[in-house]
Amino acid sequence: MTVQLRYVNITVNDVDAALDFYSSVFGLESRNDVANGGFRWVTLGSAEQVLPELVLSEPGAGRSPENADALQELLVKGELPMLVFRTDDVDATFERAVAAGAEVMQEPMDQGWGPRDCGFRDPSGNSVRVEQAPA
Numbered sequence: 001m002t003v004q005l006r007y008v009n010i011t012v013n014d015v016d017a018a019l020d021f022y023s024s025v026f027g028l029e030s031r032n033d034v035a036n037g038g039f040r041w042v043t044l045g046s047a048e049q050v051l052p053e054l055v056l057s058e059p060g061a062g063r064s065p066e067n068a069d070a071l072q073e074l075l076v077k078g079e080l081p082m083l084v085f086r087t088d089d090v091d092a093t094f095e096r097a098v099a100a101g102a103e104v105m106q107e108p109m110d111q112g113w114g115p116r117d118c119g120f121r122d123p124s125g126n127s128v129r130v131e132q133a134p135a
Contacts (some may be wrong), residue, residue, distance in 0.1 A: 005052040007043070009074050010083065011059055012124040015042055019054045021123050025096045026085060028054065036061075042135045075125055080125035090132035102128070 001081065012018035019042055022028045028044040031053060039061035043053040048105050059075060060068035074080055087093045090108050105119035105127065122128055124126040 007055050008052050008083075010057050010058065010122075010126060011056045011071055011080060012122070012126070013058065013072075013075065014123065015040055015056050015058060015128070017123045018042075019044070021102075022054065023055070024100045025093065025102070026087075059071075076119060078125045078127055080126055082129055084129045084131065086131050086133065088132065090116050090118055091132050093130050094106050097128075 018029060018135050022044055023030070024091035026046070028046055030042055031045050032043040036039055039058055041055050043055050045051075045053045058068075058070040063071065072081075085093075091102070093113055097118075101123060101126075102120035105121060106117075108116055108118040110116045114134045116134070117131040118131055119127065119129045
C-alpha cells in the first residue's frame, strides 16, 4: 500500500497576495485555481516535488460564517499551525521573504540541534520557518 500526503491547507486573507508571496519566496507554481460559492482556492507546488500541494484559501471558503470568523480570529493572532520548509540556501530564501514583505520573527541562525533556520510571517500572519540541513 502506498500513502502520500496530497494537500496542505493554508488559510490566508488574500489569495492573490499569498500566491504572489509563496511564488516569489519559494518559487512555487500555481497548479489549479478554482472558484466556488463566492470563494476561491489555489493549489501550489514546486517543479522538483509533485506532492504535497499547498492549498491557499480564505477563512470563509467552505465554512459556516461562525467558523470562518473563529478561523479569521486565529489567523490574525498568528495562532494557526506553522509551516516548515526546507531549502538548500536558507539565507537566500530569507532575503526573498524580506523583499516580499514578510514580518521577520528570527533571522537565519545555526541551531544547536543541527539545521540553520529562520522564521517569518506571511502576509496573512501565518508563521513560516525555513530550515537548511547541516553541511
